[in-house]
Amino acid sequence: MFTLPPLPYADNALEPVISANTISFHHGKHHKTYVDNLNNLVKGTPFEGATLEKIVTDTAGKADQAALFNNAAQIWNHTFYWHSLKPHGGGKPTGKLAQMIDASFGGYDEFRKQLSATTVSQFGSGWGWLVADHGALKVVKTANAEVPFTKGQKPLLTIDVWEHAYYLDHQNKRAAYVDAVIDRLLNWDFAAANLG
Numbered sequence: 561m562f563t564l565p566p567l568p569y570a571d572n573a574l575e576p577v578i579s580a581n582t583i584s585f586h587h588g589k590h591h592k593t594y595v596d597n598l599n600n601l602v603k604g605t606p607f608e609g610a611t612l613e614k615i616v617t618d619t620a621g622k623a624d625q626a627a628l629f630n631n632a633a634q635i636w637n638h639t640f641y642w643h644s645l646k647p648h649g650g651g652k653p654t655g656k657l658a659q660m661i662d663a664s665f666g667g668y669d670e671f672r673k674q675l676s677a678t679t680v681s682q683f684g685s686g687w688g689w690l691v692a693d694h695g696a697l698k699v700v701k702t703a704n705a706e707v708p709f710t711k712g713q714k715p716l717l718t719i720d721v722w723e724h725a726y727y728l729d730h731q732n733k734r735a736a737y738v739d740a741v742i743d744r745l746l747n748w749d750f751a752a753a754n755l756g
């Protein structure tokens with residue numbers, strides 16, 4: 561059985577960028593529904609007892625397994641998202657990440673511009689990501705439940721741009737939400753741990 565992972569902080573810890581009200585729906589309803597759906601979907605299938613990563617990897621791109629993929633990937637994406645954020649986060653990374661950002665983007669300012677523009681421009685529901693890909697860092701976006709690791713890219717950070725992530729707090733102003741997340745909430749310690 562899959563379970564809803566607890567938040568790594570209090571539900572009001574990301575205010576005012578992300579309110580406790582948004583978190584209560586996003587974690588307590590949306591994320592939990594993906595968990596409940598997947599538990600129902602795997603019953604009696606070879607995926608019963610499999611890890612989330614195995615279900616995501618094995619069902620990616622298979623039209624007849626889209627429900628399994630979507631729910632498993634959305635559990636994975638949301639858990640990764642909660643850890644991509646922290647109270648009093650944001651700002652510039654240090655150490656190896658800072659060096660790789662300079663090498664891959666020509667500096668933090670250009671990286672920040674690309675992360676914001678790429679994430680804001682995702683058409684419809686999806687995700688903006690910082691990933692490691694063959695020794696370089698890249699900014700990518702994915703639609704709906706898609707995840708970079710099925711394409712060989714290692715996720716370091718993500719920003720959810722499904723409307724449920726920001727509409728209660730920012731309404732249609734997706735860019736205001738994305739920029740505030742980048743500047744005030746990104747968890748660079750998590751990114752550094754993912755980079756390894």
Ligand code: MN
Nearest residue numbers: 590720722725
């Ligand atoms: Mn979401």
